[in-house]
Structures are given as C-alpha cells and as structure tokens.
Amino acid sequence: MSWLLTIFAPIIGGLLYGIExxxxxxxxxxxxxxxxxxFYDLFKLTDKRPMILHSYHAFMxxxxxxxxxxxxxxxxxxxxxxxxxxxxxxxxxxxxxxxxSAKSTYSRIGSTRELIAISALEPVLILTAIAxxxxxxxxxxxxxxxxxxxxxxxxxxFLALLVVLPGLLKKSPFDAAEAHQEIVGGAEIxxxxxxxxxxxxxxxxxxxxxxxLVFLFGGSNFVLGAVLAVLAFFAVLLVDNSTARVRYSDMVxxxxxxxxxxxxxxxxxxxxx
Amino acid sequence: xxxxxxxxxRKKSPWLLHYNAGSCNGCDIEILACLAxxxxxxxxxxxxxxxxxxxxxxxxxxxxxxRSRERLIELYSQIPEPKVVVACGSCTSTGGVFRGMYNVxxxxxxxxxxxxxxxxxxxxxxxxxxxVAKALGILxxxxxxxxxxxxxxxxxxxxxxxxxxxxxxxxI
Numbered sequence: 001m002s003w004l005l006t007i008f009a010p011i012i013g014g015l016l017y018g019i020e021x022x023x024x025x026x027x028x029x030x031x032x033x034x035x036x037x038x039f040y041d042l043f044k045l046t047d048k049r050p051m052i053l054h055s056y057h058a059f060m061x062x063x064x065x066x067x068x069x070x071x072x073x074x075x076x077x078x079x080x081x082x083x084x085x086x087x088x089x090x091x092x093x094x095x096x097x098x099x100x101s102a103k104s105t106y107s108r109i110g111s112t113r114e115l116i117a118i119s120a121l122e123p124v125l126i127l128t129a130i131a132x133x134x135x136x137x138x139x140x141x142x143x144x145x146x147x148x149x150x151x152x153x154x155x156x157x158f159l160a161l162l163v164v165l166p167g168l169l170k171k172s173p174f175d176a177a178e179a180h181q182e183i184v185g186g187a188e189i190x191x192x193x194x195x196x197x198x199x200x201x202x203x204x205x206x207x208x209x210x211x212x213l214v215f216l217f218g219g220s221n222f223v224l225g226a227v228l229a230v231l232a233f234f235a236v237l238l239v240d241n242s243t244a245r246v247r248y249s250d251m252v253x254x255x256x257x258x259x260x261x262x263x264x265x266x267x268x269x270x271x272x273x
Numbered sequence: 274x275x276x277x278x279x280x281x282x283r284k285k286s287p288w289l290l291h292y293n294a295g296s297c298n299g300c301d302i303e304i305l306a307c308l309a310x311x312x313x314x315x316x317x318x319x320x321x322x323x324x325x326x327x328x329x330x331x332x333x334x335x336x337x338x339x340r341s342r343e344r345l346i347e348l349y350s351q352i353p354e355p356k357v358v359v360a361c362g363s364c365t366s367t368g369g370v371f372r373g374m375y376n377v378x379x380x381x382x383x384x385x386x387x388x389x390x391x392x393x394x395x396x397x398x399x400x401x402x403x404x405v406a407k408a409l410g411i412l413x414x415x416x417x418x419x420x421x422x423x424x425x426x427x428x429x430x431x432x433x434x435x436x437x438x439x440x441x442x443x444x445i
Contacts, residue, residue: 021315031316042317043282044329049354049417051326184324192353193324 008075013204014038016211020237027241038204046191047202053102058101058195060098067091068205075212078142081129085122088209091202092118099187110186113248114177120255121167124160125213127263131157132216134270141216149219151228153203153273157266158217158228163259165232167251169201170209171240174255176248283329283355284409286318290328294345294381296335299395300362302399304332314402318357325351330408331385336364336377342384346422349385355415357388357408361401366390385422 005012018035025032034040052058071087074080099111115198131154133139136147146151151158167174178186188199214232218225246254293301307314308321322328324366325348336346340393349358363369368379387413391404 025313025315028310030313031308032313033315035319037286037318040282040285043279044286045327047276047279047283047355047417048329049419051353118424168401178325187325190326196327 002073002076002078005076006069009072009076009205009208010067010201013201014042016207017204020207022197023234023237024241027237040198041200042197045197046194050194051188051192052195057098057101057190058093061099061191061195062198064091064094064098065202065205067094068202068209072155072205072209072212075141075209075218078140078145081132081139081141081144082126082217084141084209085125087124087127088125088206089118091206095187095202097198098191102190104190105186106183106261107187107191109179109183110179110189112185113179114187116248116252117167117174117177117266120252121164124164124255124263125168127260127267128157128213130163131266131270134267136219144216145220145222147219149217149221149224151217151219151224152264154270155215156262156269158214160259160262161214161267162232163234163262164255165210165214165236167255169207169236171236172238173243173246174251175245176251181246182245215252277410280413283412286320287329287405287409287412288322288327289332289392289405290298290325290335290348291332292345292348294333294341294365295338295377296362296364297442300334300365302336303395303398303401307401311386312398314405319335319405321338322396325349326353329356329412330405331356331358332361333358333365333381334361334366336371336379337364337381337384339379342378345381345384345392349422354417354420356420357412357414357415358385359389359391359404359408360387361391361404363392363394366392369394383423386420413415 015035017038018033019038022032022035038146040076068091071084071091072085074084095113096111099107099114104106129139132144132150135146135150135153136146166172170178177189183189188196191199211229211233215225215229288416291301291304305313308319316402319413331349331352333345336417360366364371364380367378368377371377372379389404389408391400393400396404
C-alpha cells in the first residue's frame with residue numbers, strides 16, 4: 001500500500017491539482033480546464049527544446065522534486081513526522097539555492113521572499129508535529145494513525161495549521177514568494193522545458209504532503225481525517241479566490257502573531273492537560 | 274513514436290506570453306476579456322504565464338515603438354521551440370493608424386517571423402480566439418529547430434548552441 005501510494009504520488013497529486021484548477025474556475029463562474037489538464041501540461045513540457053542556464057541550476061530543480069517525493073514517502077511509509085518535515089524544508093531550500101544561483105533579479109527576489117516565508121511557516125509545522133507527540137506519545141506516523149483522533153485535543157493546533165496552509169501551498173494571501181503578476185513566479189522563473197516539469201510536479205507533491213498532514217489529525221478515524229482534508233482544501237481555495245496578496249513582511253507578522261501563537265498555546269495547553 | 278505521441282499535447286496546453294510593444298491597451302483589454310469568465314480561454318488549457326521560458330504562444334500587441342524592439346527580440350529568443358507568434362491587432366500586423374510615423378516600426382514582422390495575423394482595431398475576443406486556434410494548428414506542425422529573429426542592428430550569430438544576443442540589439 002505504501003509502495004503504491006509513493007509510486008503513484010505524482011499522479012494523485014496531478015489529479016488533485018487538476019481538481020483544484022477546475023474548482024477554482026467554477027468559483028469564478030468559468031468553465032475551467034479538464035481535470036487531467038496538468039498531465040497535458042506535463043507532456044507538452046517534455047516536448048520543448050531543452051534550455052538551461054547552467055547545469056547546477058537545472059540539477060537543483062530536479063533535486064527539489066526528488067526531496068519533495070522523499071518527504072512524501074516518509075509520510076506514506078509511516079516514518080518519523082519530523083524527518084518528513086525536514087525533507088520538506090530541504091526541498092524548499094534546494095529551490096531557494098537554485099533561485100540564488102541564477103543571475104536574474106526576479107529569481108533572487110523570489111528566493112529571498114521564499115527564505116523569509118519558510119522562516120515563518122516551518123516553526124508552525126514543527127510545533128504541529130510536537131502537538132502530535134504530546135497527544136499520541138510518538139512522532140511515528142504509523143503510530144499516529146493507529147491512535148485516537150487528535151483533532152479534539154489539539155483543535156487550536158489545527159487552526160494554526162489552517163492559517164499557514166496558503167503559505168505552504170503558495171496561494172493568496174501568502175503567495176508573495178511566487179507572486180505571478182509581480183515577480184513572475186519568483187525562484188522558478190528561470191526553469192524551462194523538462195526542468196520546469198520537475199518544479200511543476202514538485203508543486204503537486206507539496207500539495208499532497210500538506211493535505212496528508214491535515215489528514216493525520218483524524219488519527220485512526222480515517223473518515224474524520226478525510227473530511228478534515230477536504231474541508232481544508234475548500235477553505236484554502238475559497239481564501240485563495242477571495243483575498244489579495246499581502247506583503248511578505250506583513251505575512252511574517254500575521255503568521256507569527258496568529259499561527260505561531262496558536263500553535264504554541266496548543267502545546268502549553270497539551271502539557272498542562 | 275514517442276515523438277508523435279507527445280506532439281498531440283502541444284495544442285492541449287498552450288501557454289501564452291502576452292507582450293505589449295507600445296499598444297494603446299485596446300487589444301490588451303480584449304485579450305484579458307478572452308481570459309475572463311465569458312470566453313474563458315483556460316478551458317482550452319491556455320494559461321497566461323508572463324514568463325517567456327515557459328511559453329508556447331507569443332501574443333504581441335502594438336506597433337513596435339523604438340524602445341520596445343530590443344525587448345521584443347529578447348523575449349522572442351527566450352521562448353524555447355516549438356513556438357508560434359500571433360500578431361494581435363492592426364497596429365501589430367501593419368502599423369495601423371500609426372504607419373509611417375517617426376516613432377514606430379510598422380508591425381512586428383520586420384523583427385520576428387509571424388505565423389498568424391489577427392486584424393481589427395481592436396480585434397474581437399472571438400477573433401483572437403480564432404487566431405490562437407489557427408496558431409495551435411501551426412504549432413503542431415513545427416519542429417524543434419531553432420528559429421531566429423530577423424536582423425535588427427547587428428549580425429545574428431550563434432554561440433554554444435544558443436543565439437548570441439549581445440550583438441543583436443546594437444546601440445539605440
């Protein structure tokens with residue numbers, strides 16, 4: 001089961017991305033692309049003439065994808081939650097390194113913003129993992145999904161994760177790092193053809209990773225986990241469609257004052273209880 | 274066989290690069306209308322990327338002012354092949370009402386090879402969609418051979434398999 005999930009992760013992620021684009025279009029009363037549109041994009045990108053800046057830049061793009069896949073596989077194989085989160089962090093930092101290695105203004109601005117963003121977002125993720133440890137007694141995903149649901153016990157932690165979700169998925173209001181209308185994709189701007197494909201696919205894997213984290217709140221109650229993940233998916237889309245982008249400095253302020261505080265309060269309450 | 278298989282997907286996910294070469298914004302508004310809910314080009318897989326390195330269709334508006342021609346060529350040579358160019362609007366095709374004026378070049382086909390011309394000032398969204406659809410047919414036939422912009426100021430030379438752009442713009 002874990003092998004199957006890991007191998008088909010890009011396909012599941014692609015479908016998720018397709019559903020997201022369709023739903024987003026329906027929310028704006030457009031018809032929207034077909035659900036398998038991401039795979040059309042994938043095949044088309046394979047067919048482009050390869051153009052790279054330098055081999056290091058392209059290699060870092062591919063490693064960004066590989067690290068994202070490893071992070072996901074750690075979750076699916078029931079490994080340590082902290083290891084999964086650190087691989088997720090590693091995957092983001094590889095993209096940042098790639099962005100800095102290019103002699104391009106937008107690429108560097110994007111990388112800097114991304115760096116600032118993860119300095120705000122990752123602490124909340126780690127606090128979420130600690131909350132899981134407090135309520136289930138283990139960082140192991142295989143133990144977490146076999147113990148009782150932690151949703152009731154760490155409801156505040158769930159809210160904190162909900163606040164950082166748009167940032168992790170690079171969606172409005174926390175999409176300053178990608179900012180398509182402003183810095184045209186940030187760190188991923190210089191990738192093209194088959195190497196952009198790696199970055200594009202890593203985006204789907206990131207999405208799957210984040211919603212698997214939400215799913216873990218259900219514990220052994222898989223139905224509750226699935227419901228939470230679907231609700232979070234809708235909430236993120238709705239917020240993405242109805243808010244404007246905030247500045248990266250405001251984003252750090254909001255994430256630290258709301259999400260980090262909530263997550264820390266959740267830990268303190270968990271220790272006291 | 275794999276090549277034939279992949280070719281089919283070219284017209285299923287064309288990504289647009291829209292460049293305003295000194296247009297009056299009339300055509301740009303019509304292009305945005307194509308992407309808005311009523312016509313919704315995204316249902317055909319079209320995405321407005323704004324990034325030349327990830328685009329297939331180069332949608333140009335405006336009669337190419339002298340300042341914009343360097344950028345036009347720069348953007349054109351950054352799009353990886355296969356690519357198509359759509360000249361959107363009368364100005365872009367021939368110079369339109371600005372033809373012969375001191376500050377514009379008459380249309381983009383002096384600088385880059387154009388595949389589809391869309392007339393009208395400004396063209397209807399239906400016309401633009403029709404032009405893009407025609408361009409998709411051409412895109413499917415194209416090979417991955419490097420396409421060069423026409424001569425601008427200096428000679429066009431090749432350097433390590435890429436177009437050498439240092440001499441192209443020259444001094445303006």
